Amino acid sequence: MTDHHDIRDADLEAPATLLADLRSLYGAPREVPAEVDDTIRRAVWRHFAATPRARIVRYLFPLAAAAAAAAILAILPLSRESIPGDIDGNGEVDILDAFALARRMEATEKIEGGWDMNADGLVDEVDVDLIAAVAVALW
């Protein structure tokens, strides 16, 4: 059986005269000077920086990124306390949540309005009791 691949590879060998002619026509590739590269780059930047789209990318994109980051930071605390009574934000309500609120009340620390469990406008011992009741509730 004949090996066709070997035959084709042998056919691809260009004649030496053809190669010499091609070299004489085009010569060796020349290098572009670095100054020319810089000049072209600056010209391109000036051209595209003047368009409205480029201004949006240049100025509005960082602003949008900052706004998105601020929104994420603002939402995070809310998601941590998504369970009513989960004062310490560990994802479950236990006696430590009631205890944490009681300690803050005792220390007269600033207490967040979100911990007003019975929505009576006050964060007091009733709210502590309600959190404790949730902690021991049999579902």
Add this chain to the structure above:
Amino acid sequence: MRAFLRACAWVVCTLLTLPFLGPCRGETAGPDTAAFADSVIFMPLHVYIDPGGQPLAAYQVELSDSSASSIIVGIEGGEHPAFRSPPYHDPKALRGNRIALAAFSTARDLPRTRSRVATVHLMAKAAITPVFEPVLSVAATRDGTRIKASVRCEFGDAQ
């Protein structure tokens, strides 16, 4: 004759319906207290926590009777002044055999060694000893730091 047959049909229908007039199936009303009526005893179940030298300021314990031979009828506080009041519990647990107990104290004086934190009063079948295996969900010190503590239940004198 027709009236007599109609009356008989009513009687038969009524008799056939009677067995289905009992309690609703699937209800979870807890243990049947009537089953305890024959010979019952009352016994206290003391709950002890050993915080291992750390000041115990808060705890949460879950108890359940795996033998289902008792009913919880009362809750009492512990021996240390910090936990003398009855702990938080779900009122629904009374007349059942499963309960979660929890308490905290903001007092300065807290138990550091093994201490009875609560007592659960049980009504149990005289012939069967209830089997309670307590699970300590959480124990913490005064600043809310979780600590490793051990919990143990012991039956008191039955009456």
